[in-house]
Amino acid sequence: SMEQQQTEDAPRFIEQHSQMETSNPSFRFGALIVALLGFIALFGYAMHERNIASDLASQNQQTSAALKDTRSQMDALNAKLDGLINAPSTPVSRPAAAHATRAHAVVRHAKPDPRWAKVQRQLDAQGKAIDQTRSDLASTRTDLDSAKTELSGSIARTHDELVVLQKKGERSYYEFDLSKSKQFAHAGPVGISLRKANTKHQYADLELLVDDRQVSKKHLDLYEPVVFYPDEEHQPLELVVNSISKNHIHGYISIPKYRASELTAMVNSPTQEQASVASPSAGNNPQLRRR
Numbered sequence: 633s634m635e636q637q638q639t640e641d642a643p644r645f646i647e648q649h650s651q652m653e654t655s656n657p658s659f660r661f662g663a664l665i666v667a668l669l670g671f672i673a674l675f676g677y678a679m680h681e682r683n684i685a686s687d688l689a690s691q692n693q694q695t696s697a698a699l700k701d702t703r704s705q706m707d708a709l710n711a712k713l714d715g716l717i718n719a720p721s722t723p724v725s726r727p728a729a730a731h732a733t734r735a736h737a738v739v740r741h742a743k744p745d746p747r748w749a750k751v752q753r754q755l756d757a758q759g760k761a762i763d764q765t766r767s768d769l770a771s772t773r774t775d776l777d778s779a780k781t782e783l784s785g786s787i788a789r790t791h792d793e794l795v796v797l798q799k800k801g802e803r804s805y806y807e808f809d810l811s812k813s814k815q816f817a818h819a820g821p822v823g824i825s826l827r828k829a830n831t832k833h834q835y836a837d838l839e840l841l842v843d844d845r846q847v848s849k850k851h852l853d854l855y856e857p858v859v860f861y862p863d864e865e866h867q868p869l870e871l872v873v874n875s876i877s878k879n880h881i882h883g884y885i886s887i888p889k890y891r892a893s894e895l896t897a898m899v900n901s902p903t904q905e906q907a908s909v910a911s912p913s914a915g916n917n918p919q920l921r922r923r
Contacts, residue, residue, distance in 0.1 A: 787857060789874050794884055803886050812879040816841050819885045821862070822869065829876050836873055836881050 788794035791807070798805050806820035816823035816839070823841030830836070834854040840847045843862050852858060858871040867888040875882035 787855060787872055787874075788884065789855060797886075802889060804889050806885040806887075807882070808884065809882050810880065820887055822871065822885050824871075824885075826879075826881055829879055829881055831876060831878055834876050836876055840871070842869075 788797050788805075794805055794807065797803070804820070808817060808819040808824060810817055810824060810826040812826050812829060814825060814827070816825045818824075821842075825839040825841075826836060827839055828837035835851050838849045838852055840849060842860060847860070849858060852873060854873060854876055856873070859868045860871075861868055869888075870886040871883065872886070873881050873883035
């Protein structure tokens with residue numbers, strides 16, 4: 633039967649396989665090499681694990697030693713703290729207090745840096761100069777405001793109004809009619825030259841001669857007073873343009889009736905002043921000068 637045939641063939645196959653292994657030596661050599669390599673790999677892995685374990689043990693020992701040192705230092709500090717807290721308070725001796733006072737005095741009287749002192753002096757000087765400049769500017773602004781306030785109430789817009797101002801007798805007035813020209817026309821002590829007359833916006837550009845000095849006045853609006861002080865005079869002169877047409881303007885110059893020197897002379901000679909007041913003169917009835 634088939635089972636009997638398989639049973640008979642099995643011993644025959646094993647015998648043939650054993651004969652092949654016995655007859656082939658290279659197979660046995662390869663198996664030996666494989667076994668040797670496996671042993672070497674296992675040995676290397678075991679040594680590697682051993683080294684790692686040794687390193688970990690060494691690190692653990694070092695960490696334990698460091699923790700032990702730290703604990704001992706903390707114990708020492710705690711002992712010192714306990715000693716300071718429990719120590720009895722000792723009174724401070726007088727020599728020590730005197731020494732502390734002297735040390736404090738030395739610190740207090742230490743000399744300052746000379747560079748800082750120099751910078752502080754410079755800052756103080758600049759501050760004083762700025763304050764003085766502000767004071768001068770405020771004084772000048774006050775003088776100008778007072779002069780403008782005084783003159784703004786006495787601006788004549790027509791010839792008739794100018795006659796009324798002339799009758800007050802406080803100032804002398806000089807009218808002018810100017811056409812556009814580079815030549816100067818004199819109105820009282822001032823030379824005037826019209827360089828431009830803008831009828832649309834009602835302003836004029838003028839060149840003035842005051843005390844032999846040429847002064848430019850650009851964009852002078854209608855009825856805008858121009859106030860200036862000649863040399864050695866403390867009273868202002870005033871220029872007003874009250875009419876602007878094509879290449880032509882009309883206006884007037886207003887000056888004090890008396891110079892500062894004349895007023896000083898009148899104060900110094902009251903008798904002469906009283907005589908001049910008592911006797912009427914041509915100066916008390918000034919006539920308007922018109923150019």
